[in-house]
Amino acid sequence: RAKKASRGNVTLWRDGMTLSGIERLALESRLAQAVDRGEMLLHYQPQVGLEDRSDPTTVKLVGFEALARWNHQQLGLIPPDTFIPMAEDSGLIVPLGQWVMREAFGQAARWQHVVAGLGVSVNLSGRQLGQKNLIDQIKELLVESNANPEQMDLEITESDLLQQDEAKVKDVLYKIKDMGLQLSVDDFGMGYTNFGRLAKLPVDRIKIDKSFVTHICESTADEAVVRAMVDISRTLGMKVVAEGVETQAQFEKLTQMGCDIIQGYLFGKPLAAADVPRLLTAR
């Protein structure tokens, strides 16, 4: 049973909390109303690159990843690792994912006025890839928001890409590319990496999962694996993003290896939208 930790008058969601069947059902039905109740929000995590690859002091902001947050009225902030799988199982990810894109595209258009070329990445789940009207939906949201499609990036996990029918995935990805958007392979290295299949897909970037980055400075095996991922990706003409970068040493090692973009607590945790403009002007 889920135990709720009360601090003052706020009841908090705790990591690792397990849910009974009934509690899960209650949370799921509440999730269906989260957008309408205004409980859903996006946080934005900075992504940086180097102006001069050989000089680690030339860091510049290149974009943000939009990350969904559920601020449940009674439970407080519930992490996406809990509610996204719920939304995927129930099919709610389709309307929720549409809300995420609308919100992120709208924000991106406003920020792109301040910083030309600023990218915004949105996570897209496998369920959405299989959605019949996805392409029309994206088209509509681009028109509605006036965001520059070239600066919008859709992240799809490697396992979601490879688990689906190859021909269908290829078709959807090419349609997304035709609209001008960027495509990233998220959580790269976590699934059954199949370079042969990935090489045939029109993807622009791969995102090396945090689990490979964490021990890159202590483990020569991890270092070798990341180096191989970077080399192959670059050979295939893809940019490389490293996630979960927390130390300056990791940052320097990754950029020396040829990583183009770095994302991690070292340069900032995900921020509320209201806190982003300060970063845009303080560059």
Ligand code: C2E
């Ligand atoms: P992800 O897309 O791989 O996002 C990166 C996760 O790593 C984020 O967790 C981010 O806060 C965390 N992270 C980034 N840098 C660091 C670091 O230096 N240290 C540590 N410890 N963590 C770091 P978050 O926000 O909890 O999101 C978890 C996952 O939930 C995401 O992983 C993504 O798979 C999913 N997710 C979040 N928002 C959405 C959404 O709108 N749609 C879909 N389909 N999935 C989403």
Ligand code: MG
């Ligand atoms: Mg992601």
Ligand code: MG
């Ligand atoms: Mg990831």
Ligand code: MG
């Ligand atoms: Mg993930």
